[in-house]
Amino acid sequence: MIHRRIAVLSLAALSLFATGRSQADVRLYVFDCGLIGAADISMFNLTNEETPVRELFVPCYLIEHPEGRLLWDAGLPLAMAGQGRIEEEGGVYMRYEKSLIDQLADMDLSPADIDLVAFSHMHYDHVGAANAFAGSKLLIQNTEYDAAFNEVTNPVFQPDLYADLKDSDRLILEGDHDVFGDGSVMIISAPGHTPGHQVLLLRLANSGNLVLSGDLYHFQMSRKLRRAPTFNTDAEETFRSMDKVEALIEAEDATLWIEHEKALADRLQMAPAYYD
Ligand SMILES: [Zn+2]
Numbered sequence: 001m002i003h004r005r006i007a008v009l010s011l012a013a014l015s016l017f018a019t020g021r022s023q024a025d026v027r028l029y030v031f032d033c034g035l036i037g038a039a040d041i042s043m044f045n046l047t048n049e050e051t052p053v054r055e056l057f058v059p060c061y062l063i064e065h066p067e068g069r070l071l072w073d074a075g076l077p078l079a080m081a082g083q084g085r086i087e088e089e090g091g092v093y094m095r096y097e098k099s100l101i102d103q104l105a106d107m108d109l110s111p112a113d114i115d116l117v118a119f120s121h122m123h124y125d126h127v128g129a130a131n132a133f134a135g136s137k138l139l140i141q142n143t144e145y146d147a148a149f150n151e152v153t154n155p156v157f158q159p160d161l162y163a164d165l166k167d168s169d170r171l172i173l174e175g176d177h178d179v180f181g182d183g184s185v186m187i188i189s190a191p192g193h194t195p196g197h198q199v200l201l202l203r204l205a206n207s208g209n210l211v212l213s214g215d216l217y218h219f220q221m222s223r224k225l226r227r228a229p230t231f232n233t234d235a236e237e238t239f240r241s242m243d244k245v246e247a248l249i250e251a252e253d254a255t256l257w258i259e260h261e262k263a264l265a266d267r268l269q270m271a272p273a274y275y276d
Contacts, residue, residue, distance in 0.1 A: 024065060024066050024067075024180070024182055024184050025065075025066055025205070025276065026063060026064065026065050026184045026185065026202065026203075026204055026205070026276060027063070027064040027274040027275070027276045028061060028062075028063055028064075028202060028204065028207070028210070028274060028275040028276070029061065029062040029063075029064070029107075029271035029272070029273075029274045029275075030059055030060075030061055030265075030268050030269070030270055030271060030275075031059065031060040031061070031062070031075070031100055031103050031270060031271050032057075032058075032059070032097065032098070032103075032265070032270055033058045033059055033060040033073075033074070033075020033076055033096065033100050033128065033129075034057075034058035034075055034076035034080065034081075034094060034095060034096035034097075034125070034128070035055055035056065035057060035058060035094065035095045035096070035262070036055070036056040036058060036076075036092065036093075036094050036125060036260075037054055037055045037056075037092065037093045037094070037095075038054055038055075038056075038090075038091060038092050039054065039090075039091030039092075040090065040091060041053075041054065041219075042230075043229060043230050043231060044218050044219065044222060044227065044229045044230075045222075045227040045228060045229055045230055046219065046221055046222065046225070046227055050221050050225065051219050051220070051221040053219055053220075053221075053262070053263075055262045056218060056260040056261075056262060057259075057260055057261065057262040057264070057265035057266075058075050058076050058096075058125050058260070059073060059075070059259050059260075059265065060072075060073050060074055060075045060100045060103075060129070061073060061200075061212060062104075062109075062114075062271065063185055063200075063202065064274075065179075065180045065184065065185060067180045067181075068115035068116055068180070069109075069113060069114050069115050069116070070114075070115070070116040070117070070118060070139075070179060070185060071114045071116070071117045071118070071133060071136065072118055072119070072120070072200050072212060073119055073120055073126045073127075073212075073214075073259065074100060074117070074119065074126060074127050074128055074129040074130050074133070075096070075100050075125070075126070075128045075129055076094060076096045076124075076125055076128040077096075077124060077128040077158075077161055078099050078100070078101065078128055078129050078132070080094055080095075080096040080128070081096045081097070081098060081099035081102070082096070082097070082098070082099070083096070096128075099129070100128075100129045100132075101129060101132055103271060106271075106272065107271060107272050111132045111133050111135065111136070112135060114133055114136045115136060115137060116136055116137050116138075116139055116179065117130070117133045117136045117137070117138055117139070117165075118138070118139040118140065118179075118187060118198070118200070119140070119144075120197060120198055120199065120200070120212070120213075120214025120215060120259070121144060121193055121194040121196065121197040121198070121214060121215060122144060122147070122148040122157055122162060122194065123156045123157065123194065123215070124156060124157070124158040124161055126214075126215075127158075127161050127162045128161060130161055130162035130164070130165055131161065131162060131163065131164040131165070133165070134164040134165055134168050135168075136168070136169075137168070137169045137170060137171060138165050138168045138169070138170040138171070139170070139171050139173060139177065139179065139187060140170060140171075140172065140173060140196065141172075141173045141174070141175075141189060141191070141195075141196030141197075141198060142172050142173065142174055142196065143191065143195035143196035144194060144195055144196020144197070144198075145170075145172060145196065146195065146196075147194060147195045147196065147233075148162065149166050154194070154231075154233065156231060173187065173189070173196075173198075175189045176188050176189055183203060184202065184203045184204075185200070185201075185202055185203075186200070186201040186202075186203075187199075187200060187201075188200070188201055188211075188244075188245065188248060189241075190214065190216055190241035190244060190245055191233075191234070191237050191238075191241055192228065192232055192233065192234045192235070192236075192237035192238025192239070192240070192241045193214070193215045193216065193228075193229070193232050193233070193238060193241075194232075194233055195233055195234075197214055197215065197216070197241070198214060199211055199212060199213055199214045199216055199245055200212040200214075201248065201252065201254065203252075204275060204276055205276060206275075206276050207275040207276065208253070208254070208255065209252040209253060209254035209255070210254055210255050210256075210257060210275070211245065211248065211249055211252075211254050211255070211256045211257065212257050212259055213245075213256055213257060213258045213259050214259060215229075215259070215260070216238075216241060216242060216245055217242075217258050218258070218260045219258070219260070219261065220258065220261060220263075222258075223242075223256075223258070226239070226242065
């Protein structure tokens with residue numbers, strides 16, 4: 001009987017530990033998954049005079065948690081890797097040095113080691129390696145699944161890049177989601193850029209609380225001037241999501257990483273270095 005009581009007590013202590021703010025050992029790795037350059041940034045609802053920035057960094061992230069590995073965003077299309085500068089229409093160019101798959105291999109990881117995948121949204125520059133992760137569990141908002149797989153009308157979606165995920169094991173989300181159940185990795189619904197756009201809140205033991213923006217903002221100026229790109233699916237919904245995420249940043253005393261901000265990326269340590 002005494003033995004049993006001790007077991008119950010220590011179980012209670014354990015769960016207290018898990019739900020308290022004494023974080024699990026979570027690591028965040030950042031990968032260089034390409035670059036997009038544009039001569040004209042008016043599509044982001046900014047004039048070319050409002051910011052001198054013309055290049056967008058394209059990241060991928062790996063979150064390692066004791067309960068599993070989560071890939072967040074999957075970069076430019078893998079076929080672009082190693083191709084040098086690729087010219088697109090309208091003065092747009094792209095570059096992708098080393099594929100995400102090769103960068104994971106450098107860490108002795110393969111897509112089979114990735115338990116979960118989630119994308120801020122399904123635009124081509126966030127799902128470029130998606131098909132390689134068809135064996136991982138997909139975490140996706142119901143609205144984004146519909147927009148990406150069922151009624152694709154948005155030209156920024158390139159279904160061939162993620163078609164293999166249509167029948168993946170998946171968890172359909174209807175809002176915010178605590179990925180590992182301990183509050184350390186939270187998917188936050190922030191629609192408007194696309195119907196099921198989302199951002200990621202990480203509560204890291206040493207680096208503090210961090211929000212990965214997805215495409216809530218593309219530039220610092222988008223945040224400062226509160227501008228929604230012209231190609232967003234819903235501008236009003238975007239502004240509501242900006243309000244929600246700004247309130248979250250305030251409440252969590254969190255740092256916001258604008259994923260596409262090249263000036264930020266230039267300051268960050270890329271994998272295999274990590275943030276914890
Ligand atoms: Zn993007």
